[in-house]
Amino acid sequence: MKFQQATYEDDANDRYEPHLAEKDQTTVETDTSLPDELTRDEIELPELSEPELARHFTRLSQMNWGVENGPYPLGSCTMKYNPKFTEEIAADPAGAIHPQRPDETVQGTLAIMHTLQDYLARIGGMDAVTLQPPSGAAGEFTGISIAKAYHRANDDPRSEVIVPDTAHGTNPATATMAGYDVVEIESNDKGQMDLDAVRAACSEETAALMLTNPNTVGVFEENITELAEAVHDVGGLMYYDGANLNALMGRVRPGDIGYDIMHYNVHKTFATPHGGGGPGAGPVGVKEELREFLPNPHVRETEEGDYEFYEPAQTIGKVHGHHGNWPVLLKSFAYIYRLGDEGLLDMGEKAILNANYLASQIDFEIPYEPFFHEFVASAGEHHATDVAKMMLDNGVHAPTTAWPEIVPQALMTEPTEIESKDSLDTLAAGFNAAAHASDEELHEAPTSTSARRVDQTDADRNPQLTWDAIDQSAGEPADD
Amino acid sequence: MSQHHTAHGTPYAPHDPEATAEMLDAIGVDDVEELFAFPEELTYDGSFDIDAHTERETKADVGDMLAQNDDLVEFLGRGHYDHYVPSLVDHLSGRSEFLTSYTQYQAEASQGFLQVLFEYQSILSELTGLEIVNCSIYDAATALGEAATLSSRVRSVSGDRILIPELTDDRHRSVLENYADGADLTIEEFAYEDGNADLDALAAAAGEDVSMIYATSPTIRGTLEENLSDIGDIADDHDALFCLGTDPIALSVIEEPASVGADIVVGDASVLGMPASYGLGLGLFSTREDFLRQIPGRLSGITEDADGNRAYAMVLQTREQHIRRERATSNICTNAAWVALRTAMHASMLGPSGLMELAKTCIDEPAELAAELDAIPGIDAPAHDRHHFREFVLETERDAQAVADGLQDRGFAVHVLDDHELQVCVTDTNAEHTDDLVTAFEDVAALEEVAQ
Numbered sequence: 001m002k003f004q005q006a007t008y009e010d011d012a013n014d015r016y017e018p019h020l021a022e023k024d025q026t027t028v029e030t031d032t033s034l035p036d037e038l039t040r041d042e043i044e045l046p047e048l049s050e051p052e053l054a055r056h057f058t059r060l061s062q063m064n065w066g067v068e069n070g071p072y073p074l075g076s077c078t079m080k081y082n083p084k085f086t087e088e089i090a091a092d093p094a095g096a097i098h099p100q101r102p103d104e105t106v107q108g109t110l111a112i113m114h115t116l117q118d119y120l121a122r123i124g125g126m127d128a129v130t131l132q133p134p135s136g137a138a139g140e141f142t143g144i145s146i147a148k149a150y151h152r153a154n155d156d157p158r159s160e161v162i163v164p165d166t167a168h169g170t171n172p173a174t175a176t177m178a179g180y181d182v183v184e185i186e187s188n189d190k191g192q193m194d195l196d197a198v199r200a201a202c203s204e205e206t207a208a209l210m211l212t213n214p215n216t217v218g219v220f221e222e223n224i225t226e227l228a229e230a231v232h233d234v235g236g237l238m239y240y241d242g243a244n245l246n247a248l249m250g251r252v253r254p255g256d257i258g259y260d261i262m263h264y265n266v267h268k269t270f271a272t273p274h275g276g277g278g279p280g281a282g283p284v285g286v287k288e289e290l291r292e293f294l295p296n297p298h299v300r301e302t303e304e305g306d307y308e309f310y311e312p313a314q315t316i317g318k319v320h321g322h323h324g325n326w327p328v329l330l331k332s333f334a335y336i337y338r339l340g341d342e343g344l345l346d347m348g349e350k351a352i353l354n355a356n357y358l359a360s361q362i363d364f365e366i367p368y369e370p371f372f373h374e375f376v377a378s379a380g381e382h383h384a385t386d387v388a389k390m391m392l393d394n395g396v397h398a399p400t401t402a403w404p405e406i407v408p409q410a411l412m413t414e415p416t417e418i419e420s421k422d423s424l425d426t427l428a429a430g431f432n433a434a435a436h437a438s439d440e441e442l443h444e445a446p447t448s449t450s451a452r453r454v455d456q457t458d459a460d461r462n463p464q465l466t467w468d469a470i471d472q473s474a475g476e477p478a479d480d
Numbered sequence: 481m482s483q484h485h486t487a488h489g490t491p492y493a494p495h496d497p498e499a500t501a502e503m504l505d506a507i508g509v510d511d512v513e514e515l516f517a518f519p520e521e522l523t524y525d526g527s528f529d530i531d532a533h534t535e536r537e538t539k540a541d542v543g544d545m546l547a548q549n550d551d552l553v554e555f556l557g558r559g560h561y562d563h564y565v566p567s568l569v570d571h572l573s574g575r576s577e578f579l580t581s582y583t584q585y586q587a588e589a590s591q592g593f594l595q596v597l598f599e600y601q602s603i604l605s606e607l608t609g610l611e612i613v614n615c616s617i618y619d620a621a622t623a624l625g626e627a628a629t630l631s632s633r634v635r636s637v638s639g640d641r642i643l644i645p646e647l648t649d650d651r652h653r654s655v656l657e658n659y660a661d662g663a664d665l666t667i668e669e670f671a672y673e674d675g676n677a678d679l680d681a682l683a684a685a686a687g688e689d690v691s692m693i694y695a696t697s698p699t700i701r702g703t704l705e706e707n708l709s710d711i712g713d714i715a716d717d718h719d720a721l722f723c724l725g726t727d728p729i730a731l732s733v734i735e736e737p738a739s740v741g742a743d744i745v746v747g748d749a750s751v752l753g754m755p756a757s758y759g760l761g762l763g764l765f766s767t768r769e770d771f772l773r774q775i776p777g778r779l780s781g782i783t784e785d786a787d788g789n790r791a792y793a794m795v796l797q798t799r800e801q802h803i804r805r806e807r808a809t810s811n812i813c814t815n816a817a818w819v820a821l822r823t824a825m826h827a828s829m830l831g832p833s834g835l836m837e838l839a840k841t842c843i844d845e846p847a848e849l850a851a852e853l854d855a856i857p858g859i860d861a862p863a864h865d866r867h868h869f870r871e872f873v874l875e876t877e878r879d880a881q882a883v884a885d886g887l888q889d890r891g892f893a894v895h896v897l898d899d900h901e902l903q904v905c906v907t908d909t910n911a912e913h914t915d916d917l918v919t920a921f922e923d924v925a926a927l928e929e930v931a932q
Contacts, residue, residue: 005589019790020602021602026833027832028832028836032836032840033840033844038704039733039734039735040735040736043607043732043835044606045603045827045831045835046828046831047833048828048831050568053829054572056828057572058575060593060596061575062577062592063591063595064577064578064581064593065590066580067580068577069577072581074585077582079580081580082579085535085538085539091570092542092543092546094543094547095546097549098562098756099758099759100556100558100560101552102888102893104550105552108545109549111545112542112545112546119530122528122529122530123528125524134619134622135618135815136813137801137811137812137814138622140811145658169800169803169804169805170813172801172806172808173804173805173806173810173811174811176808177629177662178661179662182806184806220517220518222519225519225522250524250528251516251523252522252523256522256524257522274582274583275578275816275818275821276579276581276583276584276597276817277584277616277778277816277817279760317654317657317658318621318655318658319622319655320618320759320761321559321560321620321621321622321652321655321748321759321761322651322758323758324759326759326760327758327760328760334538337533337541338532338535339490340532341527341529341531342489342532343532345489346490347489347492349489349512350489350490350493352512352515352516353495353500353515356503356507356509357506360507360508361506370515370517372515388586389586392586392588397589398585417490418492418493418494419494420495420499421495421499446588449589449591450591451588451591451785452786452789453785454587454783454793455786455791456783456793458783460795463781463795463796464781464782465605465611465612466602466606466611467606468605469782470782
């Protein structure tokens, strides 16, 4: 596909326009009713008119790739189309309210929260769901904090969390944040968790095992029942990372196959926009025996059929200053309500169909199968980064690259259900152009994007992070 | 039946039967069910019992649910604030290239968002006076948690105590406790005197084992702190980090954090860019350059591309979880980038003079409202003899909950703090209702006299 991203280049200055740093910054002196000792002297910021700003931000948007520009097969990120009507629902002034109003004045919001808790519990096979965690990683931190509180409540504090070597980086990082030592298990030749290794690693120090399923190479952990038994036998808990829930939708429920705690990435599975990095939302579901550890406050229905917040008896406390990312949750609720059982089931089916079809059309090796909604191809002789850059020239976004490490030069690819056969063919053509390119062609790429290959080494070695820092850094060598 | 109906599955998957057949053929299976390679006994054969709806039905039904919320004029703050957001912000932040993108892993195709994030960092850095601003934490409370763990990583002397104001919002304290627990930090409170830090109490509490001292301005009770430099000095004396919790709008007029010795600045930057949204936030996280390699979250920086042109890229990703895993500075991945984009847009629309005008509204309006309420018998406002920003505490002779209930009956929401304390927040978006609020307060106070 022919593709050319926008550029607005100022030849004289070798930089992309528009750029506010070189605009006249206006200095305004402070003039308030406050005493001088409480105030600063001045601030200096760009002063632009609305037409200038409208053009500035419109041009910048043209220099950015989104789901509506074309295929965005970022593995583990589930880049679906985000239905427009959910934006209108999220903008409803009736929901745009303050988070500390008395319960009786926000019955509509609480009813939606309660219904969403219930929907997610049914989808995950869990007994109770909190909506408070503001991201998937925050959901992990919530879930592992719940596990920690549970073990402490049993006078059985533990020190270790087990993860596979293919885990999302957030899993081990979360375990560390919660104060646990991380025990990493090497994957077996099927790309799955080695049952014997897990059994050997399980002990009375095991607080939890964190495992997404299908795992990050897209393969279902066939020993999941035995893995759960091994962990439960030593008193540990099973944590499900919900990043890959799209693959199981309606066919397998984490709560039915041995998991005790899970998070849902509603911005992935339930199609809320990723916003250039966030905000998302990471609700957490738990089994009955963990219900009272959920974050404070939690929504429940009263005997009169109203809704209220209450404090769970053994709550871990709060993981967000308010009730989480409400507009995101509201969009996900609308999406689930729109699709219903049939739509949800169908979406998972199409996601798997698409991943498998795309895989059949590309000329890179895929070491681990059978895979579900995503696969990890190997760039082989090429660098995954080079392949990614060349794909950008072909009117498609690149997959997630260079991870997990069990696949050399990994290309982690998740097309999601939204792509048609035609657009999957376009995507495959992007892969294959890179597969058959010469080293020279690969190094040249990309040529069609707003910027050519960026110098990442210089960006790290000489960090220029604000207008004031431009060209003023001393160029100290990076220490890593 | 319309193609937009879900009777045949998701409306967001463009598969016709012919193409599906071709795809299955290419894969080499007869039925898509063959692709679900999991042990059969794990199959869930129940249903979710969730009906499908058309787009029109969904909008109508969700709208009806939301309409059950009472229509109140809110004078609420305490960590979540409403300001007018110019239409440009909604329209341009809603451009799908921004809204539907994700993290800028492929910098070459993501220059637009990277530049906006760089602009966000630059604007906020000008306000904090510190060199580094990251691309966002979730909200003010989680940013405070990250500040505490940063302090335990960077401090040269080991120390496990964090000192926080006794009037720290319970919500923030609770979040902080979860972060502190994992890092083996303990939290202690220091006393406040009439809405400002009690320096003697703070000095007495400080010691060599203190990793971080947290203070706020404006405080959760709306007072502006008058002792920021002294707090910074006390932190310095003990080699503790000084973390200042503040507000980007207030920062356009109050003392620059860098000038009072702040090492870390946290707060909720969504006050610019997001209207009231039931608590969605944007965690501001700003710090000194010394800590660059230890900070959590993403950074956008300037570099060059292969043609020698200025370009943007994410910087020092080796700090982050996707590379460093269990040794990462934080587990944060998805953040609040889109809110940061909106903040940059709103701040740019205001410019330096507009930002300062908005800050002045947040100083003058509550002062005027407090004076009017103070004139009502049975009300003492503000409770603290301090300068205020956006909000203030007032004392009621009558039971505070009864006063708040009376106000709610008249269509107003305020905070109830305890038996005789209310808190009121006024900004540009509710200032036009202050006269009505004063009248309602007068009514409610009069009710009390009748009752006696």
